[in-house]
Amino acid sequence: MIALAYWVETIFRSLGGLAAVLLPAGPIVYIFLFKMMSFMQSRLGPTEAGPAGTLQLIAEVGKWIQKEDIFPRKADRLVFAAAPFVVLASSFLLVLVVPFGPDAWFVNLDTGIYFALAVSSVSVIGILMAGWASASKYSMLGGLRAAGQLIAYELPLVLAVMGVVIQAGTLNMQDIVLAQAEGEIFGFGGIGNPFILTQFLGFVIFMIAMQAELTQPPFDMPVAESELVTGYMTEYSGIRFLLFFIGEFATAGIFGMIASALFLGGWWVPGLDPDSNLFNILGPGIMMAKVMGVMFLVFWFRFTYPRFREDQLQQLAWKVLIPLSLVNIVITGILKVAF
Numbered sequence: 530m531i532a533l534a535y536w537v538e539t540i541f542r543s544l545g546g547l548a549a550v551l552l553p554a555g556p557i558v559y560i561f562l563f564k565m566m567s568f569m570q571s572r573l574g575p576t577e578a579g580p581a582g583t584l585q586l587i588a589e590v591g592k593w594i595q596k597e598d599i600f601p602r603k604a605d606r607l608v609f610a611a612a613p614f615v616v617l618a619s620s621f622l623l624v625l626v627v628p629f630g631p632d633a634w635f636v637n638l639d640t641g642i643y644f645a646l647a648v649s650s651v652s653v654i655g656i657l658m659a660g661w662a663s664a665s666k667y668s669m670l671g672g673l674r675a676a677g678q679l680i681a682y683e684l685p686l687v688l689a690v691m692g693v694v695i696q697a698g699t700l701n702m703q704d705i706v707l708a709q710a711e712g713e714i715f716g717f718g719g720i721g722n723p724f725i726l727t728q729f730l731g732f733v734i735f736m737i738a739m740q741a742e743l744t745q746p747p748f749d750m751p752v753a754e755s756e757l758v759t760g761y762m763t764e765y766s767g768i769r770f771l772l773f774f775i776g777e778f779a780t781a782g783i784f785g786m787i788a789s790a791l792f793l794g795g796w797w798v799p800g801l802d803p804d805s806n807l808f809n810i811l812g813p814g815i816m817m818a819k820v821m822g823v824m825f826l827v828f829w830f831r832f833t834y835p836r837f838r839e840d841q842l843q844q845l846a847w848k849v850l851i852p853l854s855l856v857n858i859v860i861t862g863i864l865k866v867a868f
Contacts, residue, residue, distance in 0.1 A: 542635050549624045549635075553782030553820060554775060558586055560821070561828040562778075569832045593771040601664050601764050608662035613765070613772035615655030620779045622648035627786045628703040630796050630812030631804060641702035642694065645787060646687055649742065652780065653679045656751070656761050659773075663764040671760025674839070675751035678741055681846040682748075686738035688854035692731040692861045693724050693791045702787075706795040710803035715868065720799040725792040727864075730857045732792045734850050739784050740827060741846070743777065747834040750842060781827065782820060789819035 563585060567574030575582030600606055626641035628634040638644050653676055660672015694700055697708035705724075712722030725732050741748040752760035762773050789795055796812030797803050808815075837845070 546621060546624055546635055549627070549629075550620050550779045550783065551775070553785070553817065554778040555586055556821070557778050557782055557824050559583065561824055565825075565828055566832050590771065593774075594768055596767040596770075598767040598769060599764075603664035604764065605662040605664075608658050609764075610769070612655045612659035612662060613769045613776065615658060616652045617772055617776040617779070619648055619650075619652040619655065620776055620783055622651065623780065623783045624786070626702050627783065627790060627816075628706055628795060628812075629816055630809035631806070633796070633809050633812055634703060637703055638701065640700045642690055642705070642787075642791070643700050645702070646683075646690065649784075650679070650683060652776070659765070660761040663761070665764050667757045667763045668761050671751045671753075671757045671763070674757075675744060675761060678744070678748065678750060678842060681843055682738045682741035682850075685734050685846060685850035685854050686742060688851065688858060689731045689735040689738060690791065691854075692728050692857045695858065695861045695865055696724060696728065702790055702795075706790055706797055707803055709794045710797045721794065721797070723792070723794045723799065728792060728857070728861070730853065731861075732788075734854050734857070735788060735792070736823075736826060737845075737850060739788065740830060741842070743781050743784065743827070745781070745827060746831045747837050748842060749836055750839055753836060781824065785820035785823040785827070786816060788823050789816060793819045793823075795819070 559582075563574045563582065575585035578584040578588045600609060623645055625636045626634075626638055626645050628637070656675045656679075657672045660668045660670075660675070663669070693705060697705045699705060699708065709723050710721045714720075714722050714726060744751050751757075752762065757763065762770060765773060786795075796808055796816050798815060801808075
């Protein structure tokens, strides 16, 4: 193994983190937001920019970069300008603990999933900053709605992960993947133990809470166009609006990575030796395939269900998801002791 200087290793890790955050966002937007939504609504979607509209996203980015960066007259300029960067920083912090192979990771923390759940809350601060600093009632209402929603759905998200942590016996993301690769289901180890089989209830709760954390419909109350224009993003234009857009879909991709690592075995494929160096090469591709499967579920629900009312949204979190997640933890604990 070649030993690199610390600063060289840091540069490579930074570039790798940038790629891991931004590269999944492009295919997610094109395949699901442009094409899948068009197919479900019986229309073509973008077709002119590049083959089958594949360059439409680049055209959109170029358009937003050219637009004027406007500050509202009464806005707090410093907070207003910093808000989209705080939201995007949350995405870059999230990807740090995601493993992509036996030796392919950025930071291998013993408390990796704890770190991921902690930094995912940073985006709430950026959203509140945007809502307050815009000096707009629409933006403020959107920011407050987002804060209330994200705080409510953090609880079922964390409790759903607790079932996985109890079963794996670790908070380390890499060890959670290996626990699935080396585990058994009631004595049978032919396919390992992908936690989606034994933690299916936890997976369902995690996916619903993740949908709400991403403010994707039917949980899009913070940016309800028919009520709040675009919520906390109403007063943003140009590059700063683009940063919010990138942050939304980059975070969706990273949450998909976390879901695949927790419940689908991450970079591992059932039946293969998890210690093989081949996974260091194929692991990112395997992970991306699983992420696209998770994103299909997210966008399928996005295009299928109408928006919740605010009271329905809160009742689902407090009266349904949290009790179910507690039941899942109790059952997992009993089975862990018994078997």
